[in-house]
Amino acid sequence: MKSYSIVLILTVLYSIVSCGLTSEQLTKTLKQSKSKLLPINDENFENILNGKRDYHIVVFLTSESSQINCVLCHEIAPEFRIIADSWFKDHPNGIEINQEELEKNNDSSKNIYFFKSEFMESKKFFSLLQLNNIPKIFYFPPTKSNAANTFLKEKQEYQFFQGDHKSLMLNWIQDLTGHKLNLYIPINQTKLIVHILIGFFTMFFIKRYRSYVFIALQSKISWSIISLVTALLFTTGYMFNKIRGSPYVIEHQDGRTEYILPGQQNQLGIETQIMSFLYGILSVLVIVLIKRAPEIKNPSVSLILVVVVSALIFILFSLLLSIFGLKGIGFPYRFIRFF
Template structure:
């Protein structure tokens, strides 16, 4: 270009394009740096989980956002719970050991270890996460699948505790179905139960060996004790204790609004606390019947005898009505009722 001549349109266009590119690069620089640091934090947290002996790590709100943030090539299961602090959550405490079992075994399986990680989000450390998902109850188990070619931003999937229960195997099956993996969960040996069983057997054998000569005398002179033992056993098993032991039913569940749910819907499921409540009702019914047939007739005072009949009859009928009411709560189509 000669001195004093006007710049050509091509030169102006080149300068303008260069200025535009510089401006866009300057605008995108903070975002690129933030993305780089975010990926670095995610990688660091991912490596921590992979090397954890527990199979998971406790995270705060910032770490949670980092580990579930995109892009990533692995899935994340996050347990939102509250097992410490001032909030009491029996279901959270009950599910925590099951969550730990799944996470530990998953982290030891090299075939699936790199495809999925577990994190735990405590309410006391990450209230923002609970607010983000508008949660009013716990525990909640969310799985965030890895992006794919057909779904770049997949939605998280919630584990339904009310439908599936609290068992570790159910959680493992849930994750397998989401990720199409073949992870096999094996229930670990309960060393405490084995030790207690061996100790109990040794104690029982020793007691039988040393007390065998006195057993006939014990049967003859301890009739009330054996009656109570028999009644207690019948009440324990008719209330559903064996069903809970075999099926691994949760002790309690969280209903709508985060309120504890003591009775499971339908006659094909129940909770541990429900068994205890029904057992207490059966025990009161049995004792009131015994009182009416044994204790009340033994009263010599006619006034006390009449009062005993009224009181124990009222207790018996009211308790029986409560039992009917519980059955109708589990299944509204239950046809029987008494007082309420």
């Protein structure tokens, strides 16, 4: 019975969306649907986008197919869904338009509807829009035109920039529609439970082993390690990544994965880890070379240690210079050229 009910709801939803739609019909559809992102595909896009519309449309074009493996699609999807859910939460019955506003034809008095288009179900639609890559977000304003495919000339595209995608998309939609949108970010129940458990076990551990914790807090070695790790993270761009919301890595559609971006104004999350690791290992090697090697009484062992450590420093510093060459165009210095 549950499966039958789901099929029935989807059938009703499809039958409504695939015909000529008014704002009232879309509002009714949203109330009956769990998702506030209505589907748009090859079967219904002409009925939705062609002809007169007395509402705003925002379409998210994406793909969840494992064959395409669109990383940015998966990253943007939950952000876009939060905006759609937030709008519906404030306007569950749509915007009621009085006669005076209707005569003024004020776009800010019109509803906004959010759609999602899956590539595997919308190849004709994607081809008509002449898309070479995804994801894409398009805005289609209210229109009085009855001409076919007028929406192709009227659409406006969202430009993806680094940062908080929710805030950037929200500002873009507000500027185009004239509406003020409130953002309601749902509580991540799993994350909340994990944090509660971590807090509980941390307090339990501190109480149970407080004598050892007290010794560790007084240890110079502990504070040295914490200080060193913190200094390495912050000098290699940790806050840069946090402020700009940099992705961890970039995966391309052809299967390539970028770990280091050229240019001094671009940086990935993994770059911070790579640079921290290199600086950390080089620091340890220099300490070993200066402090530990002279303490070895056996001349042969001391010589071998110095040669091995010096060779590792030379190799790792060569790698560091090669990375500098990628980040700074025209950086001339190299030892071993890694790339």
